[in-house]
Amino acid sequence: MIRKPIVYRAHMEVTDEALMALHALFGRPFEKALELLEASCVTYLRATGGRYVVQVTGSSGIPYTLFPGVNYCPCPAYRYQVIGTQMFLTCKHVLAARLAEITQKGRDLPVTMEDLTRVLCAAANLDRNGVNCDPKPADLI
Ligand SMILES: [Zn+2]
Numbered sequence: 001m002i003r004k005p006i007v008y009r010a011h012m013e014v015t016d017e018a019l020m021a022l023h024a025l026f027g028r029p030f031e032k033a034l035e036l037l038e039a040s041c042v043t044y045l046r047a048t049g050g051r052y053v054v055q056v057t058g059s060s061g062i063p064y065t066l067f068p069g070v071n072y073c074p075c076p077a078y079r080y081q082v083i084g085t086q087m088f089l090t091c092k093h094v095l096a097a098r099l100a101e102i103t104q105k106g107r108d109l110p111v112t113m114e115d116l117t118r119v120l121c122a123a124a125n126l127d128r129n130g131v132n133c134d135p136k137p138a139d140l141i
Contacts, residue, residue: 014103026095029077029088032059033095042100043107047116054106055119056093064093065123068101074123 014022023030036042036056043063046052055063056073064075071090072078078091100106111119 014099026090027088029081029090029092030095032092033099036092036096037099037103037105040105040107042096042105043109044100045109045111045116045119047111047113049113051113051116053116053119053123054097054100056096058093065119066094066097068097 019034026033036058041057043055043057044052045055052068054066054068056066057063058075062075064073066073071094073091073093075091075093077088078094081087082090097106
């Protein structure tokens with residue numbers, strides 16, 4: 001008999017079996033992601049029309065802007081431990097964003113499309129004319 005895995009409980013919590021499997025796969029970044037999730041460090045910047053990005057504020061206090069469902073983060077850990085040494089599959093910010101989406105524990109922050117554009121430009125360190133500007137993704141929070 002094949003046992004169908006139960007990943008979520010009734011209240012959108014991840015089961016212990018799923019937690020252990022995810023820890024085996026992602027390692028230390030997964031532990032840190034759970035800490036970020038419990039500390040309510042995940043915010044969804046939602047513009048009208050359904051467009052949104054995710055900001056995860058790490059232990060340094062720096063908010064990292066992420067695209068939903070995309071395994072990329074501009075943090076140093078991603079650069080060195082994911083891209084560089086390939087020690088981990090992803091960083092704690094990407095995992096926290098994904099876990100928040102699955103468990104619905106992220107905080108929603110409604111923004112205008114202009115605000116969302118400003119956040120994305122700041123995250124890319126570019127303004128609308130392609131000129132460098134200071135990144136200020138936390139201005140809306
Ligand atoms: Zn990261």
